[in-house]
Amino acid sequence: MNILVIGGNGFIGSHLIDHLLLKGHNVRVFDVSYERYRKPxxxxxxxxxxxxNIPDLYEALLGIxxxxxxxxxxxxxxxxxxxxxxxxxxLIPTLNILNLSVKLGIKRIIYFSSGGAVYGNPLTKLISENHPLNPISSYGIVKVTIEMYLSLYQRMYGLNPLILRPSNPYGPRQGHFIAQGVISTFLRKVQKNEELTVYGDxxxxKDYIYIKDMIDLSYQLSISDEVGIFNLGSGIGTSIxxxxxxxxxxTKSKLNINFVEKQIYDVDHFVLxxxxTTNLLGNYPITTLxxxxxxTRYWLNSIV
Ligand SMILES: NC(=O)c1ccc[n+]([C@@H]2O[C@H](COP(=O)([O-])OP(=O)(O)OC[C@H]3O[C@@H](n4cnc5c(N)ncnc54)[C@H](O)[C@@H]3O)[C@@H](O)[C@H]2O)c1
Incomplete structure (x- = not known):
C-alpha cells in the first residue's frame, strides 16, 4: 500500500512509520520538519x-x-x-486534506483524535467511546469538530474514516516538539537531578499506553474494514x-519530589x-509499566 503519514516526524508518527516499513508498505511523510532525534x-x-501549502499537500497525496x-x-x-x-x-488544514482526498478518490483516512480532551471531565469510572463529549479546551473542541467533519464526509462522499482516540502514549522519542508526557518529563528530570513536581497527592x-502497543493497535485497526471511533489505551489506571x-x-535514584496543590483542571481518575477495541482484536498484550x-530510560540515556 502507498501510505501518507501527515505529521509523521513527530513522536507517534516516528513509531508509526517504523511499523509501516516493517509491514512492507511504501511510506511517504508530510511534515513541516524532520524528526528531532533521528536522521531521515x-x-x-x-x-x-x-x-x-496546498500545492505541496496535493503533490504529496498523489498515488496514496x-x-x-x-x-x-x-x-x-x-x-x-x-x-x-x-x-x-x-481545523482548516484538515478540511483541505479531506477536500483533496475527495478530489483524488482517496477513501481511507486514519485520524488521531484524543482519548482525553474530547471527553472533558469524566462522568463514569471507565470512559467508553459513547461517553458525552464535553471538551474543556480549544484543542478538544477542534478534535471533536474534525471527528464530526469526518462523519459528514463519510456520508457525503463515502470516505472510510477511522478515528482513534489515544489515551497517554509514552516511550522513546517523546517530547519531539511541543508537549511531553509525565513519564518522559520525570525521567528527564531524574537524569538531570532535578526536582519532580506533583500536583495533588x-x-x-490515568490510562498510559506504551507507544509500541498503541502503534500495533492503530495498525491493526487501520487495515481492518472498520470505520468510526475507537479508544486506544491500556484500560488500566496508573497513579502518579x-x-x-x-x-x-x-533508576535506583533518590527522588526529590515536591507535592503542590492540584490544579483546577486536574481530574482524579481518567481511564478508557x-x-x-478488544471485542474486535481480542485481548492485546500490554507492555508493563x-x-x-x-x-524509555534506556533510550534517554542513549541520546545524551
Ligand atoms: N502524544 C500524546 O500524548 C497524544 C495523545 C492523544 C492524541 N494525540 C494526537 O496524536 C497526534 C500525534 O501526536 P504526537 O505526540 O506525535 O505529536 P507531535 O507534536 O510529536 O507530532 C506532530 C507532528 O505534526 C507536525 N505538524 C504540526 N503542524 C503541522 C503543519 N501545519 N504542517 C505539517 N506538519 C505539521 C509537527 O511538525 C510534528 O512532527 C496529534 O494529533 C495529537 O493531538 C497525541
Missing part, C-alpha cells in the same frame, strides 16, 4: 512542507491509498491562548505515585474503556 530514514519519501493524519499544532494547555490560530492551524490515576515508585526502582519505563 532511507526508505521514506519525505515531503517537508506545511499543511497550509491510505492517509494517517497526526499533525497537530497545539496541545490542550496552550490551545485556549489563541483559539483563532488553533482553528486556522488544525499523587493518587490521581505508582509511576514515581517504578522510576525510583528503575477499551472493550470496543516496568518494561515501558526501562525502555
Amino acid at each position: 530514514l532511507p526508505n521514506v519519501d519525505y515531503r517537508i512542507s506545511a499543511l497550509e 491509498d491510505i492517509i494517517f493524519h497526526l499533525a497537530s499544532a497545539s496541545v490542550p494547555s496552550t490551545s485556549n491562548v489563541d483559539t483563532v490560530s488553533d482553528i486556522n492551524k488544525n 499523587g493518587n490521581s490515576a 505515585n505508582q509511576i514515581i515508585d517504578q522510576i525510583k526502582k528503575t 474503556d477499551i472493550s470496543k 516496568k518494561e515501558g519505563i526501562e525502555n
